[in-house]
Amino acid sequence: MIYALGAFDGFHLGHRRLLERAARRAAEGGAGWGVMTFEGHPRMLLNGGDFKMLFSPEERGVIARSLGVPRMERIPFTREFASLSPEGFAGFIAERYGIDGLVVGENFRFAKNRAGDPRVLAELSAERGWSLDVMPSYRIGGCVVSSTETRIAVSCGQMRRAAELLGYPFMISGEVSHGDERGRKIGFRTANIAMRKNKVYPPFGVYAALVSIDGGWLAAALNVGDNPTFGGDAEPRCEAHILDYGGALYGKTLTLFIVSEIRGEIKFASAHELAEQISHDAAECSIACRGYLSRNEAAMRKFAALL
Ligand SMILES: Cc1cc2nc3c(=O)[nH]c(=O)nc-3n(C[C@H](O)[C@H](O)[C@H](O)COP(=O)(O)O)c2cc1C
Ligand SMILES: Nc1ncnc2c1ncn2[C@@H]1O[C@H](COP(=O)(O)OP(=O)(O)OP(=O)(O)O)[C@@H](O)[C@H]1O
Structure with a gap:
């Protein structure tokens, strides 16, 4: 399986580049593809519970299905999971999922204190024989599209801007x-x-x-x-x-x-x-x-x- 990996609060236009790449990589290798994400946003745990997300798990499920995501693995974002080292993180996902390859964005960070980045993930992927695609940050008008930008647009009432970033x-x-x-x-x-x-x-x-x-x-x-x-x-x-x-x-x-x-x-x-x-x-x-x-x-x- 090829997995696009990350928090994915909303599947905005940047995330969509990852989904497209995962689907293409899977088709090339005759594998399946999906999204590997978290249950609860990492910041929900790290910000003491008062973090607000764009979408509920049910809403996110509808969006994923509308985009044709065939499979979504949700890792419970517990304190234990959050405290894993980059090697521990790779071991955790390797044990639970049949991974052939991963797709992340260049700004992807993982593991305790955000110690893992795409360079570290490339080393870990090579050790485990996984393919790794690192996508450049997708921008609109020079501005990197992100869930954070979308949350700001929504909380400021800029709904046309939010739709532009999300693609819906x-x-x-x-x-x-x-x-x-x-x-x-x-x-x-x-x-x-x-x-x-x-x-x-x-x-x-x-x-x-x-x-x-x-x-x-x-x-x-x-x-x-x-x-x-x-x-x-x-x-x-x-x-x-x-x-x-x-x-x-x-x-x-x-x-x-x-x-x-x-x-x-x-x-x-x-x-x-x-x-x-x-x-x-x-x-x-x-x-x-x-x-x-x-x-x-x-x-x-x-x-x-x-x-
Ligand atoms: C399009 C729309 C605009 C509204 N604008 C206002 C508003 O500017 N100020 C306000 O006090 N209530 C506004 N309301 C809310 C109405 O006060 C509310 O629909 C009405 O009191 C009925 O409430 P209910 O659903 O509890 O019966 C608006 C409702 C709609 C549907
Ligand atoms: N604009 C983008 N272009 C390409 N990839 C992206 C973009 N934004 C995020 N990604 C990637 O998508 C995956 C999910 O990321 P994540 O949900 O953390 O995105 P985000 O929009 O940056 O979120 P937040 O603003 O909440 O930090 C990660 O692999 C990340 O690197």
Whole structure:
């Protein structure tokens, strides 16, 4: 097996170069390929648990499948694993997986205190008869694409930038729960999704999002926030008003792909003013979603088939 190796929070465009190389190397040698990654981001353990990731394990699984990753090995990132030396790390993976070769990026670091780098990995791979491909850092406009850059873009509300780095829109998925049932009174029903403790979210505000329902894409106007117009004491959440949809969603898993940012969350003087603004938001979101879909139809079709 040829494995692309690393944390892979999100399979951004840089990671995708590794996947392509792993698939090609595997095809050349008649081997299979996959991703070797960790359960829990290394920084989650090393930062004392308050590290926020782009994607939950389930979301990452959907993204991997949409990209055609045939196999994903997840190594639990325990303290014991984190304290291995580079030689210990190689022994650990050699014992558990049938490795023919590895693919990493030039910035890959591993083992205790990040003592291992591609040069060390090349020596360890030679000893074990593994092939090793080290990919140059993929850049957009001079800037190295990374999960860190993507987390910064999302937490600053730069959703078009996040989509540019990822190669697909930032995704939020979760079970639809009951809200205060105020939405229907103001004329805009919303599907509410609770926020997770360990996930990065965009700042409170309104965003255009695509949602896949029954194999097709619908546009949604998504609000991330705590409803300041109604006191701001609601638990912060993601609530999507799905355009042209009247079906029941409670209890179902909804996946939202945020294609662009629209505005910040505002405390309106009345529910009427809020409702007027939401109808403008909905029109803007519809245009943004249709535009994104028309430019990225093939990639989004792969996601729709999995949701
Ligand atoms: C597109 C959209 C934009 C929204 N913008 C705001 C806003 O700027 N300020 C605000 O207080 N609430 C905003 N909301 C949230 C509404 O207050 C909320 O949907 C309504 O109170 C219904 O809540 P419920 O789901 O708990 O019934 C927005 C909701 C949507 C769908
Ligand atoms: N821009 C890139 N181009 C090529 N390879 C990359 C790029 N970014 C990461 N890689 C490689 O992909 C694998 C997974 O890396 P990792 O998930 O740590 O990426 P990252 O985006 O740098 O993450 P973070 O920003 O959280 O440190 C590693 O082998 C890494 O070297």
